[in-house]
Amino acid sequence: MALDKATVAHVAKLARIKLDDAEIEKYQGDLNAILDWMEQLNEVDTDSVEPMTAVVPRATAERHDVVTDGGRQDAVTENAPDAAHGYFVVPKVVE
Amino acid sequence: MTNEIPPYRITGETGEWELVIGLEVHAQVISDSKLFSGASARFGADPNAQVAFLDAGMPGMLPVVNEVCVDQAIRTGLGLHARVNHKSVFSRKNYFYADLPLGYQISQYDEPIIGEGEIDIDLPGGVTKTVGIERLHLEMDAGKSLHDQHPSKSYIDLNRAGVALMEIVSKPDMRSPDEAAAYLTKLRSILRYLGTCDGNMEEGSMRCDANVSVRKPGDPLGTRCEIKNVNSIRFVKQAIEYEARRQVALIEEGGTVQQETRLFDARKGETRSMRSKEHAHDYRYFPEPDLLPLILEDTRVEKIKQSMPELPDDKKKRFVAEYGITPYDASVLVAEKEDAAFYEGVAKQGDPKLGANWTITELFGALNAAGKPITESPVSAENLGKLTLLIKDGTISGRIAKDVFAEMFETGKAPDAIVEEKGLKQVSDSGAIEALVDEVLTANPDKVEQFRGGKEKLLGFFVGQVMKKSQGKANPGMVNEVLKSKLSA
Numbered sequence: 001m002a003l004d005k006a007t008v009a010h011v012a013k014l015a016r017i018k019l020d021d022a023e024i025e026k027y028q029g030d031l032n033a034i035l036d037w038m039e040q041l042n043e044v045d046t047d048s049v050e051p052m053t054a055v056v057p058r059a060t061a062e063r064h065d066v067v068t069d070g071g072r073q074d075a076v077t078e079n080a081p082d083a084a085h086g087y088f089v090v091p092k093v094v095e
Numbered sequence: 096m097t098n099e100i101p102p103y104r105i106t107g108e109t110g111e112w113e114l115v116i117g118l119e120v121h122a123q124v125i126s127d128s129k130l131f132s133g134a135s136a137r138f139g140a141d142p143n144a145q146v147a148f149l150d151a152g153m154p155g156m157l158p159v160v161n162e163v164c165v166d167q168a169i170r171t172g173l174g175l176h177a178r179v180n181h182k183s184v185f186s187r188k189n190y191f192y193a194d195l196p197l198g199y200q201i202s203q204y205d206e207p208i209i210g211e212g213e214i215d216i217d218l219p220g221g222v223t224k225t226v227g228i229e230r231l232h233l234e235m236d237a238g239k240s241l242h243d244q245h246p247s248k249s250y251i252d253l254n255r256a257g258v259a260l261m262e263i264v265s266k267p268d269m270r271s272p273d274e275a276a277a278y279l280t281k282l283r284s285i286l287r288y289l290g291t292c293d294g295n296m297e298e299g300s301m302r303c304d305a306n307v308s309v310r311k312p313g314d315p316l317g318t319r320c321e322i323k324n325v326n327s328i329r330f331v332k333q334a335i336e337y338e339a340r341r342q343v344a345l346i347e348e349g350g351t352v353q354q355e356t357r358l359f360d361a362r363k364g365e366t367r368s369m370r371s372k373e374h375a376h377d378y379r380y381f382p383e384p385d386l387l388p389l390i391l392e393d394t395r396v397e398k399i400k401q402s403m404p405e406l407p408d409d410k411k412k413r414f415v416a417e418y419g420i421t422p423y424d425a426s427v428l429v430a431e432k433e434d435a436a437f438y439e440g441v442a443k444q445g446d447p448k449l450g451a452n453w454t455i456t457e458l459f460g461a462l463n464a465a466g467k468p469i470t471e472s473p474v475s476a477e478n479l480g481k482l483t484l485l486i487k488d489g490t491i492s493g494r495i496a497k498d499v500f501a502e503m504f505e506t507g508k509a510p511d512a513i514v515e516e517k518g519l520k521q522v523s524d525s526g527a528i529e530a531l532v533d534e535v536l537t538a539n540p541d542k543v544e545q546f547r548g549g550k551e552k553l554l555g556f557f558v559g560q561v562m563k564k565s566q567g568k569a570n571p572g573m574v575n576e577v578l579k580s581k582l583s584a
Contacts, residue, residue, distance in 0.1 A: 059390035065163035068133030069147035086142040087250035090193045
């Protein structure tokens with residue numbers, strides 16, 4: 001499986017990364033190298049192996065349903081490029 | 096049960112079209128804190144006052160699953176007669192939007208917590224239909240954007256970001272807007288009985304996306320469109336009907352339906368394309384690296400199973416069997432659990448059949464007119480039960496009972512006290528009734544003549560006159576009898 005330039009541009013757009021033509025070409029090579037390696041891994045027969053989603057062989061931890069956080073509007077919005085009246089302020093996004 | 100209702104069809108230029116509808120419902124889980132953080136999940140706080148650093152997408156924060164949210168999903172799955180998956184996996188659904196600071200939503204993809212189940216929906220005429228449930232999964236909600244505070248800016252409140260949602264996906268089993276409405280009504284009722292979601296569509300704690308396609312009956316499935324942003328059951332019906340007609344017109348003009356996301360505009364009553372979502376379906380799901388698989392022990396599921404409340408369908412069956420009321424009345428009474436509890440009080444204190452009638456017709460009517468919920472009913476279940484007994488044993492007539500009810504609703508007094516106080520007891524003394532009948536007959540010799548000449552409809556007139564003379568207190572059955580015997584003499 002090899003990525004063409006259009007796919008690289010599409011993936012970049014989904015990730016909100018701006019790439020110029022030269023960069024697209026560079027990443028096309030890099031990504032294809034990764035995919036080639038995956039292809040190589042694909043040669044291993046894993047039919048009888050359950051897909052692994054985590055390297056630790058245990059179940060996820062759970063917490064009690066208790067309110068332990070929040071109540072710090074100022075700290076939450078402190079690093080925002082723009083904030084007003086306790087809200088984050090962003091360029092208008094509307095359908 | 097067999098479906099006697101003719102199937103719903105849209106008639107186009109080229110004939111009849113069938114609708115195929117599937118619904119995705121996002122139901123906000125009732126819990127104190129969020130799905131993955133310790134911030135409060137309550138509605139209505141100051142902006143960004145219920146936000147943990149995790150919810151705001153700050154680096155280095157790790158999600159930990161809320162056990163109550165997991166229990167609520169299991170409880171809902173059991174209520175939908177669905178398979179509980181002992182292993183499920185959280186996944187990242189990647190997209191960019193201003194109200195999603197992480198840049199991804201933690202959701203579940205190919206291994207949801209709940210698998211296939213079903214819901215029986217109630218259709219007119221006492222017909223029921225089974226709609227399949229495809230899956231239920233847990234995911235986090237996004238924040239809220241306010242677009243009307245500033246001409247060129249949007250304001251973002253992340254209080255809702257991270258609150259637990261259950262996404263409940265139906266199979267494409269519905270064939271009309273009414274079936275979709277019945278499905279939502281039933282699902283909402285089940286969730287409220289279970290106490291897993293408050294079902295409040297206005298506040299957005301239950302939201303619905305509808306997948307709609309059309310086809311000629313018997314043809315394979317057509318291309319579907321997904322309608323988003325539908326926030327009432329009435330709008331869901333409107334949106335589905337509009338969208339189906341749009342697709343029929345498009346196909347009949349020689350066009351093809353494009354699979355896309357559309358937005359329902361409630362003001363205009365139409366759906367329109369959301370172009371900005373062009374790339375949105377490329378979510379690049381992958382297993383959430385910050386969370387291990389969710390493993391459910393049998394004992395945990397079993398414990399929840401033991402604590403399940405009686406659900407609307409079971410309650411309906413029991414009401415029919417135990418109280419002898421019609422399946423239709425039973426389905427009306429069980430839709431809201433508060434109504435069902437009230438009716439049980441009436442049935443236990445009084446006559447169950449009369450109780451069903453009086454609860455549905457008089458009480459619901461009066462509460463509706465007064466804009467009061469059943470929990471604030473001025474008439475207690477005990478008193479309404481007593482009223483039905485007074486009717487049943489002949490103490491008061493049904494007509495007088497309406498006056499007594501109005502008084503009860505006004506003052507909250509007990510019916511026997513009102514009857515006593517106002518002297519409303521029904522007259523069942525045959526001597527007294529005969530006297531009244533004689534009076535009326537003597538006063539209307541011409542009508543008596545006409546009646547005997549064959550104009551039997553006049554019986555109603557005589558009954559009315561006698562009742563009027565008795566100020567509504569005469570026993571109508573006895574009045575009828577006495578009149579008939581005197582007139583035929």
